[in-house]
Amino acid sequence: MSRKSTESSAQNTADPRIDQVVPAISMPAGEVELKGANLGPGESGPPKVLVDGEPALVLMSRPARLVLQVPDEATTGMIEVLGSNGNRAEVPLRVARKLNDGLHPVTSPAVSRSGMIYATISGQMGKQMPVSVMRISPDGRGTPYVSGILNPTGLAFNPDGDLFVTSRAEGNVYRVDASGEFTVYAEGMGVATGAVFDSEGNLFVGDRSGTIFKIDTERRIFVYATLEPSVSAYHMAINAKGKLFVTGPTLSSNEAIWTIDTDGQTRPWFRGLGRPQGLALDRDENIYVAASLRGHRGLVKVTAAGEAEVVVAGPNLAGVAFSPLGNAIIATNDAVFDVDLGVEGLFF
Numbered sequence: 001m002s003r004k005s006t007e008s009s010a011q012n013t014a015d016p017r018i019d020q021v022v023p024a025i026s027m028p029a030g031e032v033e034l035k036g037a038n039l040g041p042g043e044s045g046p047p048k049v050l051v052d053g054e055p056a057l058v059l060m061s062r063p064a065r066l067v068l069q070v071p072d073e074a075t076t077g078m079i080e081v082l083g084s085n086g087n088r089a090e091v092p093l094r095v096a097r098k099l100n101d102g103l104h105p106v107t108s109p110a111v112s113r114s115g116m117i118y119a120t121i122s123g124q125m126g127k128q129m130p131v132s133v134m135r136i137s138p139d140g141r142g143t144p145y146v147s148g149i150l151n152p153t154g155l156a157f158n159p160d161g162d163l164f165v166t167s168r169a170e171g172n173v174y175r176v177d178a179s180g181e182f183t184v185y186a187e188g189m190g191v192a193t194g195a196v197f198d199s200e201g202n203l204f205v206g207d208r209s210g211t212i213f214k215i216d217t218e219r220r221i222f223v224y225a226t227l228e229p230s231v232s233a234y235h236m237a238i239n240a241k242g243k244l245f246v247t248g249p250t251l252s253s254n255e256a257i258w259t260i261d262t263d264g265q266t267r268p269w270f271r272g273l274g275r276p277q278g279l280a281l282d283r284d285e286n287i288y289v290a291a292s293l294r295g296h297r298g299l300v301k302v303t304a305a306g307e308a309e310v311v312v313a314g315p316n317l318a319g320v321a322f323s324p325l326g327n328a329i330i331a332t333n334d335a336v337f338d339v340d341l342g343v344e345g346l347f348f
Contacts, residue, residue, distance in 0.1 A: 150167050
């Protein structure tokens with residue numbers, strides 16, 4: 001036997017070792033990378049991997065790296081890599097918990113002060129769905145809350161705790177009372193998508209065709225800023241000083257998070273994302289955005305210094321919101337999940 005064959009055989013029978021899991025949190029179907037040693041394929045192929053006891057699909061296997069897809073059925077538990085010699089290596093993985101499905105969020109959910117979650121069933125453009133907004137309790141129980149809004153899109157609470165909903169089909173903004181009844185708050189918002197309130201009660205609405213509107217507390221409407229049109233939606237968040245952060249996916253693979261200062265000045269704040277969607281800020285004003293980063297999909301954290309990393313792996317994310325109860329609420333294109341990121345959201 002050649003020296004190379006002997007080394008390969010020894011490697012195949014050596015104990016697997018996991019030094020790091022990146023990221024350490026995932027959605028179901030997220031792609032997670034393991035770094036370590038003896039993770040490569042043996043004579044019978046890649047090593048067997050389990051997540052919380054469920055078989056995981058191995059996407060790539062090398063001696064020092066292994067990439068797996070988290071099973072849809074997995075919950076928080078251990079990743080186990082089973083070596084050809086029968087030994088195994090383990091590392092913990094936190095998996096987001098599904099709260100409710102059968103939804104259609106197209107941007108971030110909204111969370112009330114009591115921790116109730118609001119998510120849309122938006123539907124195809126121009127098609128009225130039986131329920132427009134679902135209200136979901138922290139334990140996942142969903143109840144229809146609003147019906148009759150065509151293609152509901154952006155959700156936002158004002159400082160008084162009232163819910164506002166945009167309609168991308170009608171260009172309207174609706175104010176929703178505690179019983180789920182709604183009235184028109186503003187009209188003529190174009191393809192109204194994202195919505196956010198500042199601490200003074202001014203509402204900002206993104207018309208994906210290229211305009212950010214400001215609606216003051218007297219319901220006067222101003223053109224606040226203009227951006228490149230988006231192929232899907234504008235998504236917005238705001239900090240305590242009133243600076244807007246906006247994403248609006250185009251056909252580029254090198255998208256930006258834009259900032260708009262209180263004087264309307266617009267500039268790219270961070271660039272390098274693929275199809276960025278909904279975003280939220282934590283108390284330290286780090287930004288969490290549903291996007292792709294260097295080919296890895298999930299929830300991306302971008303610090304004030306411009307350092308970015310995927311902190312939650314997962315496909316098809318539409319947005320994120322922080323709950324006053326301490327968790328992050330992550331929306332996919334058909335469900336909402338919660339997960340503890342160990343950070344506190346920014347609230348006014």
